[in-house]
Amino acid sequence: MTERIPFVSRQIPAVLNHTRQYDQFLYVYPVISRRSQGLSLGINLNPDKRCNFDCIYCEVDRRTPPRTTRVDPGRLREELVALIRLVQAGRLEADPRFRTAPHLLRDIRDLAFSGDGEPTMIAGFAESVQTVAEVKMAEGLDSTKIVLITNAAGLDKADVRRGLEILDAHQGEIWGKLDAGTEAYYRRINRSHVRLDRILSNLLEAARVRPIVIQSLFLRVHGEAMPADELAAYCDRLEELAGAGGRVREVQAYTVARPTPEAFATRLEPGELDAVAATIRERTGLAVHVFP
Numbered sequence: 001m002t003e004r005i006p007f008v009s010r011q012i013p014a015v016l017n018h019t020r021q022y023d024q025f026l027y028v029y030p031v032i033s034r035r036s037q038g039l040s041l042g043i044n045l046n047p048d049k050r051c052n053f054d055c056i057y058c059e060v061d062r063r064t065p066p067r068t069t070r071v072d073p074g075r076l077r078e079e080l081v082a083l084i085r086l087v088q089a090g091r092l093e094a095d096p097r098f099r100t101a102p103h104l105l106r107d108i109r110d111l112a113f114s115g116d117g118e119p120t121m122i123a124g125f126a127e128s129v130q131t132v133a134e135v136k137m138a139e140g141l142d143s144t145k146i147v148l149i150t151n152a153a154g155l156d157k158a159d160v161r162r163g164l165e166i167l168d169a170h171q172g173e174i175w176g177k178l179d180a181g182t183e184a185y186y187r188r189i190n191r192s193h194v195r196l197d198r199i200l201s202n203l204l205e206a207a208r209v210r211p212i213v214i215q216s217l218f219l220r221v222h223g224e225a226m227p228a229d230e231l232a233a234y235c236d237r238l239e240e241l242a243g244a245g246g247r248v249r250e251v252q253a254y255t256v257a258r259p260t261p262e263a264f265a266t267r268l269e270p271g272e273l274d275a276v277a278a279t280i281r282e283r284t285g286l287a288v289h290v291f292p
């Protein structure tokens with residue numbers, strides 16, 4: 001079963017700065033996110049920049065050395081508390097990087113595990129989720145979501161499953177990546193040693209327990225958009241998820257927003273992305289929200 005949510009993302013102004021380093025914080029950063037429909041506080045559990053995918057569109061700068069290679073739960077807690085209080089005191093409003101969105105700066109829409117790598121890869125994932133949940137409760141952010149943005153490769157790990165249970169108890173959501181319908185295209189786009197079968201199995205297991213969001217990036221590779229047969233296979237995978245008891249709350253379809261290190265990975269035009277979304281809606285019946 002799918003649920004539908006209002007589509008208001010085009011009203012959110014463009015993000016001025018997507019840097020994952022804010023002042024002296026190592027693990028947290030504020031960002032105006034169209035997909036969060038407002039202010040999101042990002043939590044970077046991968047300051048070491050490690051990922052088990054190597055997406056051709058990845059914007060993480062892995063040429064510069066990391067400032068740290070491990071997550072210190074105590075410091076993560078302190079930084080998140082400090083950032084929440086900084087937001088609530090209105091201090092983001094004085095930051096020129098946020099000047100296009102002053103009306104969005106007091107309402108924290110979500111706390112999002114979204115960093116320079118794959119959050120489910122770290123040891124102590126559940127401990128980090130628990131830390132964030134405790135801060136959220138202590139700071140009175142009762143209705144604020146906690147979002148896990150993940151490539152799904154680690155969702156089957158015991159520690160990660162414990163973390164998902166904590167998420168479930170604290171307005172948690174899983175936003176899982178799916179950019180392909182076949183192993184061959186997945187390898188071309190995501191360049192991972194993890195098999196697509198495992199990604200799909202992990203998405204299904206997660207979606208059987210709670211509704212999840214699927215995030216899919218569509219782009220041109222050497223000038224070629226996703227072929228029609230690949231898009232059909234992608235829709236097949238979504239239908240298989242639903243057919244096996246997985247609940248997909250929505251699909252978020254987006255494209256490359258900024259120039260990528262791989263010059264051959266380029267954006268779709270808004271009309272092209274709308275056409276892809278229409279095909280997905282028609283084939284699967286799912287709610288599809290477009291972020292051009």
Ligand code: SF4
Pocket residue numbers: 051052053054055057058059060115116117118151
């Ligand atoms: S999963 Fe995310 S962090 Fe990892 S390579 Fe892909 S875009 Fe980059």
